[in-house]
Amino acid sequence: MMRKIDQKKLVYIVNLSNELAGIYDLDMLLQKLLEKARKFALADAGSIYIKEGELLKFSASQNETMQARLGDGKKLPFTSFTIPINNSSIVGYVAGNGKIVNLKDAYRIPAKVPYKLSKSFDKLNNYRTKSMLTIPCKNGQGSVIGVLQLINARDKKGNIIPFDKADLDLYGHFAYNAAIALERAKLLRTFILRTIGMSELRDPAETGAHVNRVGAYAVEIYDTWAQKKKLSSQIIEQQKDVLRIAAMLHDVGKVAISDIILKKPGRFTPEEYEIMKAHTYLGAKLFNDPSSTFDIAARDVILNHHERWDGRGYPGYIDADGKPLEGKTQPDGKPIGKKGEEIPLFGRIVAIADVFDALSSRRVYKDAWSDDDVLKEIKEQAGHQFDPELVEAFLESWDQIKSIRKQYQ
Numbered sequence: 001m002m003r004k005i006d007q008k009k010l011v012y013i014v015n016l017s018n019e020l021a022g023i024y025d026l027d028m029l030l031q032k033l034l035e036k037a038r039k040f041a042l043a044d045a046g047s048i049y050i051k052e053g054e055l056l057k058f059s060a061s062q063n064e065t066m067q068a069r070l071g072d073g074k075k076l077p078f079t080s081f082t083i084p085i086n087n088s089s090i091v092g093y094v095a096g097n098g099k100i101v102n103l104k105d106a107y108r109i110p111a112k113v114p115y116k117l118s119k120s121f122d123k124l125n126n127y128r129t130k131s132m133l134t135i136p137c138k139n140g141q142g143s144v145i146g147v148l149q150l151i152n153a154r155d156k157k158g159n160i161i162p163f164d165k166a167d168l169d170l171y172g173h174f175a176y177n178a179a180i181a182l183e184r185a186k187l188l189r190t191f192i193l194r195t196i197g198m199s200e201l202r203d204p205a206e207t208g209a210h211v212n213r214v215g216a217y218a219v220e221i222y223d224t225w226a227q228k229k230k231l232s233s234q235i236i237e238q239q240k241d242v243l244r245i246a247a248m249l250h251d252v253g254k255v256a257i258s259d260i261i262l263k264k265p266g267r268f269t270p271e272e273y274e275i276m277k278a279h280t281y282l283g284a285k286l287f288n289d290p291s292s293t294f295d296i297a298a299r300d301v302i303l304n305h306h307e308r309w310d311g312r313g314y315p316g317y318i319d320a321d322g323k324p325l326e327g328k329t330q331p332d333g334k335p336i337g338k339k340g341e342e343i344p345l346f347g348r349i350v351a352i353a354d355v356f357d358a359l360s361s362r363r364v365y366k367d368a369w370s371d372d373d374v375l376k377e378i379k380e381q382a383g384h385q386f387d388p389e390l391v392e393a394f395l396e397s398w399d400q401i402k403s404i405r406k407q408y409q
Helices: 007-021 026-039 064-070 090-097 120-125 165-202 208-228 233-248 252-256 268-278 280-289 293-306 347-359 372-379 388-396 397-409
Strands: 043-052 055-063 082-084 099-101 132-138 142-154
Touching: 007 043, 007 165, 026 043, 026 055, 026 142, 026 165, 026 208, 043 064, 043 090, 055 064, 055 090, 064 252, 082 090, 082 099, 082 280, 090 099, 132 165, 132 347, 142 165, 165 208, 165 233, 208 233, 208 388, 208 397, 233 293, 233 347, 252 268, 252 280, 268 280, 280 293, 293 347, 347 372, 347 388, 372 388, 388 397
Parallel strands: none
Antiparallel strands: 043 055, 043 142, 055 082, 099 132, 132 142
């Protein structure tokens, strides 16, 4: 006898497609997917792995029990790693065979199956993995592009129970919607990185790892700041989504700057520095006719991430061609710099993220600064180069910032 499909769960899956369609950044999408999957299954924890060649990359993780141990305002550290696609691990087996694995107790896996559970995470974190559901995320062509793993389903009283076998078809539909959204977000991320790759060909410091770090740092700073401001979760998620992508494009205007300047190993002459400053408004020109929230965010970041809180940054008040606006010039004819909250929020955030990454990274003309020296510099520049409130948010996000730096080596 066929069991009746839970209509509420079916509606949940249908609505999920519409909700995911409004998320563009891959990392934001992964977190939302995992949150929705855990809510759908009443799971305590879960992870998402994305297929990269013959490997699975550990790309997102949530654990309600461990999060509760940290207390309010703290976030679980995240470290990415890869797992080969083979039968030795559960996720590798699911990715390679395209089949769902539903375990009542992951510590009691039947001897006849090839995969095993590594208990190292549980031992390290004093956690007990029991019920586990591992689902392949297949695209429209039936190819596995990732794996969704949910851990410890719970009943209404919080007791750990097995994942309901009757819902496996619904989980499959959920995973299909997830796969479609993941492919779209991966395509956009790839396009952005290829666009940035043009800058990398010109400027050796402008790498994919650099822009991924700056984007992720910016999101963490914003999230901490926004939580303290008690902004709604909906606004925070929407803003983080556009900020991540906009921040990654902060130096896209460098494609218009001469190699002689970009690849110079030493300090710029005053004349060269003036030319270099042009990358802000040249990059912003790409978004001078905004048609979306993202376009506005990207223009704000690209144009303003070198402005200073004290008004001594650049490019200042200029038109689309880089010329000073009327009534906004200094005695020498140069444009007046924006200061304080005249600088758009996203520009102020990326200013901190970009400087932090530049100081803590090795360049051909300098060694990486120590963390102590970098933090000292950023603290000293609060109220001068940087927005003091955002510096505070940066410092409060320090554990996550360090985790991001490891993730994008």
